[in-house]
Amino acid sequence: MDVIEQARILGKAIQSDERFLRYAKARLANDADEELQNAIGEFNMIRMEIDREVSSEEKDDLKVTELNEKLRGVYSSIMSSPAMVEYNTAKAELDRMVSEVNVIISKCIEGEDPDTCDTHSDCTGSCATCGGCH
Secondary structure, three states, X not given: OOHHHHHHHHHHHHHHOHHHHHHHHHHHHHHHOHHHHHHHHHHHHHHXXXXXXXXXXXXXXXXXXXXXXXXXXXXXXXXXXXXXHHHHHHHHHHHHHHHHHHHHHHHXXXXXXXXXXXXXXXXXXXXXXXXXXX
């Protein structure tokens, strides 16, 4: 079996993992949540209105401030909705798993033993001090 076939097997394993399944379910729930989708649409419309106002020759700073406050309110509403909270939690768990898989692959490429290499990178989470992802 070649490496590509093994990668496809890994892909299938990822798709059957409970973290992926939770993420996929949360993503579908977000897509089906009409109230959430309307709020996201409103957010995007306000953002476009801000962009238009900022690039206008007759820019109204007060209007930009009001639009920014409105945008923050809609964003807060979106991010605190139960569907979005679940999505973000599920995505974070999936991202951690994918990160561990990537660390193992990277360490194997560097010659480490696949059975014993540490699954955690030295990443602090801050890109400001980073020399690049492993």
